[in-house]
Amino acid sequence: MFVQLKTGYDTDRGPSWICWVDFNRTWNTARFHGKELRRFRTADANFYDVETEETYWLSGPKKDRTDLRYGPGAPVIDEDARAAYEELLAGG
Template sequence: MPRRLMFVQLKSGHDTDQGPSWITWVDFNRTWKTARFHGRELRRFQGVRGNFADLDTREEFWLSGPKRDRTDARYSAARPTVDPDAAAAYAAYLAGGRLPGRETG
């Protein structure tokens, strides 16, 4: 299962880019249509505010690669919570290293 360091933001129930967000490890299935993080199973959907939705709660999430300039949320300066198990990889990425999970492309 591919694993990537990602920016994840909850879209449901919040104004534009005001939902909680994380820098975290996300596991994808082989077709990249299902993502797993924090015990949630998300499925890729079109026509929703985010690009994934929780299969159980229907909450919508935005998943994308983190940005080095830390402008992950489009209309907010809020900083995401960095998961402890992702902190070292994220710090190395911010310092100029390759994005973990994307070493080959």
């Protein structure tokens, strides 16, 4: 998944990751990097951290690497997700 922190940053300038995310059966709760996120919807975010109330955007990674619409740089790719991400980019 593509995950980006939205709280405290201008549009698409927060840190982001390509990583594994675990969802519950209804997809209303997500877990990544030790955080528990709950689904909600604003114009800029679709999940929030239940502990810190920080907001995040979660989506599937894009093959054309345009996950960051306006922000500089690239997402950090977690090592345990790297092989699957590279396969996605290669068209697999």
